[in-house]
Amino acid sequence: METVKINDLACNDLPWKVIYDTKRCTLCGSCVSACSFGAIKPKVERRRKSFSDTETPEPKISFSATPVITQVNILKHFCRGCGVCERVCPNSAIRSERNPDSRFNVVYQATTASGPKRGGRNNLEVQARTLDTLRVGRISQMTDPSLDAERHTFDCLAPLGRVLPAQNLPFTLGPDGKLTKTGQTPPLNWIYPIIIGDMSIGALSWRMWEAVSMAVAYLNEECGLPVRQCSGEGGMPVRLLKSKYLKYVILQIASGHFGWNRIIKAMPHMVEDPAGVLIKIGQGAKPGDGGLLMAAKVASHIQSIRGVPKSDLLSPPNHQGLYSIEESVQKMFLSFNAAFKFRVPVAIKVAASATSVSVFNNLVRDPYNIVGGFFLDGIDGGTGAAHDISLDHTGHPVVSKLRDCYQAACAQGRQGQIPLWAAGGLGKTGNLAADAFKMFCLGANGVFTGKLMLQLAGCLGNEHSRCNACNTGLCPAGITTQEPLLVKRLNPDKVAENIVNYFLGVDKELRKLMAPIGNSSLPVGRSDCLISTDKAVADRLQVQYVC
Amino acid sequence: MCRIGAIKSLNYVHPSTALHLMNSQQKGHDNSGFAMVMQDLGGIFADYKDKPTLSLACTDEGLQITEEILGVLGFRQVFQWAPETNWKPGMDIKKMPNYVFRTFDYPDYCRDMSQRDKEELLTNTRLRIRAALEKDETGFVYSFWPDVITLKEIGDPRDIGTFFGLWEPDESFTARTITAQCRQNTNYAIVRYAAHPFFLQGYVTLTNGENTFYQKNKEFQSTLHPGYLGFESDSQCFLYTMHYMHRRLGWPLQYYKHIITPLPFEEVVKREDKEELLAIRQSLAHLEINGPNTIIGTLPDFTMWVVCDAKKLRPIVVGRTEDTVVFSSEVCGINEILPGRDWESDIYPNEREIVVVDNNLEVQRWKQ
Ligand code: SF4
Ligand code: SF4
Numbered sequence: 001m002e003t004v005k006i007n008d009l010a011c012n013d014l015p016w017k018v019i020y021d022t023k024r025c026t027l028c029g030s031c032v033s034a035c036s037f038g039a040i041k042p043k044v045e046r047r048r049k050s051f052s053d054t055e056t057p058e059p060k061i062s063f064s065a066t067p068v069i070t071q072v073n074i075l076k077h078f079c080r081g082c083g084v085c086e087r088v089c090p091n092s093a094i095r096s097e098r099n100p101d102s103r104f105n106v107v108y109q110a111t112t113a114s115g116p117k118r119g120g121r122n123n124l125e126v127q128a129r130t131l132d133t134l135r136v137g138r139i140s141q142m143t144d145p146s147l148d149a150e151r152h153t154f155d156c157l158a159p160l161g162r163v164l165p166a167q168n169l170p171f172t173l174g175p176d177g178k179l180t181k182t183g184q185t186p187p188l189n190w191i192y193p194i195i196i197g198d199m200s201i202g203a204l205s206w207r208m209w210e211a212v213s214m215a216v217a218y219l220n221e222e223c224g225l226p227v228r229q230c231s232g233e234g235g236m237p238v239r240l241l242k243s244k245y246l247k248y249v250i251l252q253i254a255s256g257h258f259g260w261n262r263i264i265k266a267m268p269h270m271v272e273d274p275a276g277v278l279i280k281i282g283q284g285a286k287p288g289d290g291g292l293l294m295a296a297k298v299a300s301h302i303q304s305i306r307g308v309p310k311s312d313l314l315s316p317p318n319h320q321g322l323y324s325i326e327e328s329v330q331k332m333f334l335s336f337n338a339a340f341k342f343r344v345p346v347a348i349k350v351a352a353s354a355t356s357v358s359v360f361n362n363l364v365r366d367p368y369n370i371v372g373g374f375f376l377d378g379i380d381g382g383t384g385a386a387h388d389i390s391l392d393h394t395g396h397p398v399v400s401k402l403r404d405c406y407q408a409a410c411a412q413g414r415q416g417q418i419p420l421w422a423a424g425g426l427g428k429t430g431n432l433a434a435d436a437f438k439m440f441c442l443g444a445n446g447v448f449t450g451k452l453m454l455q456l457a458g459c460l461g462n463e464h465s466r467c468n469a470c471n472t473g474l475c476p477a478g479i480t481t482q483e484p485l486l487v488k489r490l491n492p493d494k495v496a497e498n499i500v501n502y503f504l505g506v507d508k509e510l511r512k513l514m515a516p517i518g519n520s521s522l523p524v525g526r527s528d529c530l531i532s533t534d535k536a537v538a539d540r541l542q543v544q545y546v547c
Numbered sequence: 548m549c550r551i552g553a554i555k556s557l558n559y560v561h562p563s564t565a566l567h568l569m570n571s572q573q574k575g576h577d578n579s580g581f582a583m584v585m586q587d588l589g590g591i592f593a594d595y596k597d598k599p600t601l602s603l604a605c606t607d608e609g610l611q612i613t614e615e616i617l618g619v620l621g622f623r624q625v626f627q628w629a630p631e632t633n634w635k636p637g638m639d640i641k642k643m644p645n646y647v648f649r650t651f652d653y654p655d656y657c658r659d660m661s662q663r664d665k666e667e668l669l670t671n672t673r674l675r676i677r678a679a680l681e682k683d684e685t686g687f688v689y690s691f692w693p694d695v696i697t698l699k700e701i702g703d704p705r706d707i708g709t710f711f712g713l714w715e716p717d718e719s720f721t722a723r724t725i726t727a728q729c730r731q732n733t734n735y736a737i738v739r740y741a742a743h744p745f746f747l748q749g750y751v752t753l754t755n756g757e758n759t760f761y762q763k764n765k766e767f768q769s770t771l772h773p774g775y776l777g778f779e780s781d782s783q784c785f786l787y788t789m790h791y792m793h794r795r796l797g798w799p800l801q802y803y804k805h806i807i808t809p810l811p812f813e814e815v816v817k818r819e820d821k822e823e824l825l826a827i828r829q830s831l832a833h834l835e836i837n838g839p840n841t842i843i844g845t846l847p848d849f850t851m852w853v854v855c856d857a858k859k860l861r862p863i864v865v866g867r868t869e870d871t872v873v874f875s876s877e878v879c880g881i882n883e884i885l886p887g888r889d890w891e892s893d894i895y896p897n898e899r900e901i902v903v904v905d906n907n908l909e910v911q912r913w914k915q
Contacts, residue, residue, distance in 0.1 A: 413767065
């Protein structure tokens with residue numbers, strides 16, 4: 001029996017609808033060639049026109065073949081709403097519009113037998129952010145004067161590395177009344193309190209990665225800001241490993257150990273130590289999941305850096321062979337500390353979780369003093385690729401968890417011994433300095449940020465589900481793709497300049513916040529200078545409630 | 548704002564000198580109290596230098612509680628002095644029923660104890676008394692230590708001086724080291740414990756200023772030592788940091804500045820001792836201070852010192868004669884009690900030094 005084909009995919013099932021105006025379109029083809037997702041195509045429509053060419057009406061019908069642009073109703077090519085078509089159209093003839101009646105989640109799974117995946121960001125539902133209910137509310141006045149952000153000197157550095165309690169410092173008091181360090185202390189670097197978070201060279205296009213590295217080198221060498229970047233899982237170009245710029249990079253190892261073959265082979269040729277080693281146990285955006293690099297993004301240079309064929313690269317959810325915190329401490333930390341002859345701090349990154357404090361406690365009490373940093377990644381963090389189900393339904397916000405860890409350290413008198421670094425949606429509203437500052441006050445030594453760098457590079461995605469196609473390898477901005485044509489859309493010099501400028505701005509703004517509370521060094525743990533307009537937040541974080 | 552002062556002399560000095568030192572600066576403080584610590588005692592206490600003296604202000608009930616605790620622990624009283632008080636109507640003073648200054652002999656079981664253990668016993672005893680008196684606010688115990696007397700009272704310092712008969716100099720109640728301050732804690736609740744100078748195991752500090760890293764300091768210090776408590780004033784943190792560094796860690800005085808106001812990183816990396824300085828900064832990041840302040844202090848051996856915050860946001864002057872050195876927030880205080888001195892040799896300490904005076908009155912300026 002013939003039926004209406006109700007189960008066929010229609011454009012109004014998709015999350016975005018393409019709105020097209022034939023009258024304005026000159027058929028230049030720009031939009032079609034610019035849409036990296038193949039979500040629009042030209043086609044010819046049969047048009048019926050009735051007209052009359054006599055004085056009295058004698059309607060005639062004519063049919064014509066009219067070329068138009070139309071949305072593709074193929075699941076693989078659904079429109080992401082990235083808006084590139086609109087950007088390139090000289091006549092404002094095309095744009096995309098969010099489809100409130102989308103049936104996408106249902107039809108996708110019904111068709112593919114697997115859930116949708118996306119990349120970019122977790123937090124598609126934007127709720128009021130905890131950090132936005134906080135203000136710096138203790139302002140120095142009168143007897144305790146504010147400082148001058150322009151004129152006074154400020155010490156804006158944070159430790160990365162294990163800090164010994166003062167009574168364990170290997171000091172000898174000489175006859176001249178001077179203390180001399182006569183033993184070994186764990187390696188520690190003072191760095192800028194904002195690290196550019198771990199985005200791997202596979203997740204990012206080579207131009208984007210290059211842009212970040214250029215920005216970091218410039219910030220260090222020209223601007224005097226010791227900003228560090230974390231490699232992400234997947235190694236680094238060997239040339240960079242052997243260069244002096246390695247000192248600005250924190251090397252990451254995750255459960256897939258991707259890229260470490262090359263790193264180990266490059267070790268004898270390294271002229272500088274890396275800034276640190278970060279062992280990634282978990283990631284805030286998709287806790288419990290390992291890394292995921294879709295085959296589409298495994299270009300030849302990625303294959304060679306990682307030593308893998310072109311296929312989906314999945315890191316296991318945990319490090320094989322690590323069954324307890326003690327083991328992770330003993331095995332991984334010792335081997336990495338030893339690998340760099342105890343000159344490089346080794347830190348750990350975990351996803352914020354209801355159990356973070358126990359993990360932290362175990363590490364802070366370890367008698368070997370080798371864990372050099374606790375990186376806590378919250379739910380709002382970005383990701384290159386993940387299943388929607390993990391993004392939407394797992395995770396833990398970072399703010400209260402960071403506070404819990406700091407307070408756990410305080411309760412044991414061990415604050416500062418393992419520096420706390422926090423991330424997860426910081427800078428989401430564009431002001432990283434404010435978010436970072438509030439996190440310092442709550443106990444973070446520093447913060448790390450990733451997604452914001454993509455924004456600075458011109459990422460078209462947003463928190464309202466726009467684009468978020470970083471997993472597809474078809475990034476329309478050339479940021480998270482290995483497709484040469486798309487990569488060429490990105491101007492690495494411009495991106496590097498944006499990042500540098502942004503950091504210079506952040507640095508000024510940090511001073512602008514330190515000055516009014518009268519502090520010339522980072523106010524780590526100074527929750528007394530925060531207030532909250534939300535009673536529940538105030539109680540939870542133990543800051544003053546105000547109204 | 549606070550005004551603080553300190554006198555260190557080769558001769559025994561009567562507290563009236565301290566009152567004069569502070570009274571001349573009265574426009575700068577709010578006359579809300581008077582507190583002083585006398586160390587290296589002369590007069591009637593001169594014969595008891597090695598025996599602990601209790602300084603206590605309390606009710607009758609508080610006195611009973613204290614006597615009981617000391618009795619049970621086996622302390623035997625060997626000397627006592629009660630100031631003759633002269634109360635007149637209209638005086639601005641919140642007096643306590645009893646002011647107790649009593650000197651004790653150590654209990655018998657202390658005979659074979661090390662000096663350090665005896666000192667711990669004294670501190671633990673004071674903390675026990677403090678806790679017992681706190682319950683119904685029956686008293687305040689300020690110090691229990693050899694060769695130290697502490698007096699704190701709320702009210703107008705001039706009336707407090709008259710009340711205790713401190714304006715008339717005499718030979719019987721004197722010390723070679725006196726630190727004094729004329730303001731109750733006006734930032735927070737008025738509590739006797741909140742008045743500087745603060746005392747712990749021979750260490751004294753008093754401060755003109757504020758500590759905006761109070762919360763960090765406090766959270767860190769409160770787990771370090773049972774004597775680091777109270778925190779009624781943000782300035783107590785300065786004392787605890789000194790005590791922790793000097794007594795617990797055994798580091799010399801010169802490292803105090805490196806802990807509380809570390810050098811900027813750009814300067815540290817140029818120094819020969821950068822490894823040590825960075826290690827100190829890392830390990831004691833939570834003892835760093837911020838905010839405007841001048842801190843005067845003494846060590847258990849009566850060495851007197853003064854430091855300022857890293858931006859020198861509070862004043863301090865050091866003036867001296869052959870036999871006396873005076874620290875004062877304002878120079879008018881020194882003019883008052885050392886009128887004949889050579890004022891050209893006055894020292895205005897800068898933000899990166901510690902000025903130290905030893906028992907021979909040798910004045911040294913140590914650059915951080
Ligand atoms: S909005 Fe983006 S994905 Fe959608 S049609 Fe336009 S270019 Fe293609
Ligand atoms: S523009 Fe590129 S980086 Fe931004 S969300 Fe889209 S795919 Fe991801």
